[in-house]
């Protein structure tokens with residue numbers, strides 16, 4: 528995992544083929560993921576042993592999105608979230624440095640912070656009141672001298688710190704693996720597309736309106752692979768959105784791009800062709816941003832404003848549409864459940880009334896009450912339902928669509944545009960790349 532995957536195989540696909548004879552838990556890798564990623568075994572979504580291995584090999588090793596810098600304004604500001612199933616506190620310490628800690632007391636494990644967010648000078652554990660600084664040190668123990676006496680060393684009992692925290696374009700990522708590559712290497716060529724999305728306006732982005740949080744009974748990979756670029760589902764799953772005029776019928780005129788390490792994006796050229804039922808003024812704003820990006824990267828940049836959907840491996844996705852932009856994390860909560868965290872993200876420089884209009888559009892379409900989000904959640908839950916029985920967990924899902932259409936993105940859009948690209952919207956190239964990378968991590972003990 529620690530190499531950057533930028534080499535394409537004979538079919539233009541990255542990463543390399545799945546090592547068929549290696550083991551994924553009790554299973555042969557080749558029985559779970561086909562070498563080209565065209566077939567994925569149903570057991571991957573229901574087996575507890577696979578899920579436990581994912582916590583170790585994926586969630587404890589990959590860089591994970593833990594929040595947005597705009598949520599941590601001022602020293603002592605904190606948010607709580609999870610990395611995989613591990614609860615963490617993300618805090619800007621009293622010296623202004625971003626840090627992350629396991630949210631579990633070194634005494635007997637209670638969560639030392641139970642709030643979603645706030646500003647504090649210390650974290651006091653509610654169980655026995657051990658108190659920790661924003662730098663993670665144990666600074667106070669009730670009755671220390673009378674109940675512990677000599678030889679009790681507070682300096683050995685700080686909170687467990689996440690070794691790596693870094694930011695890119697306002698996004699905060701953290702990683703448990705001490706040997707992990709730097710964040711920019713992990714993201715690799717995806718940094719180019721994140722730049723297109725996040726720095727198209729002076730001042731960058733901010734999260735507004737708090738975080739929507741809700742649960743769906745589905746394995747975390749199903750939404751991750753959907754947002755990696757499953758455009759094929761849009762006319763069917765979201766058909767009502769077209770009928771009500773919210774968006775125009777989907778064409779096949781778009782791109783799906785894999786940038787290595789399981790990351791990918793996809794969109795209709797220039798963003799989804801929106802229906803006329805809703806206008807916010809964001810469209811005009813977008814035209815300005817598009818012009819600025821074209822001046823910087825050439826005419827091809829117009830195809831990437833807005834940039835569409837994408838997934839940063841393993842479980843962070845975004846949706847950058849012509850009406851709003853959302854970040855979301857699909858937190859695993861057992862093999863058949865996720866907790867979704869979803870944010871509305873705007874460009875800081877936008878006028879306040881436009882930010883409010885964009886936020887309304889986000890809530891109308893996505894978030895727990897959003898019409899499109901509910902379409903997706905309902906279908907995903909039905910997928911998991913159908914996998915519960917003895918027969919339903921047998922066999923394979925199919926990811927053959929568009930096989931062999933991948934080519935270097937630079938051939939289609941020019942030299943600055945990296946990755947491997949299919950010049951069509953309806954392909955499963957991004958999902959194949961997701962599962963090929965997944966299998967590589969799950970079978971690679973050393974990385």
Ligand code: FES
Nearest residue numbers: 632634635652655
């Ligand atoms: S578990 Fe935190 S003080 Fe005892």
Ligand SMILES: [Fe+2]
Nearest residue numbers: 760764899903
């Ligand atoms: Fe959808």
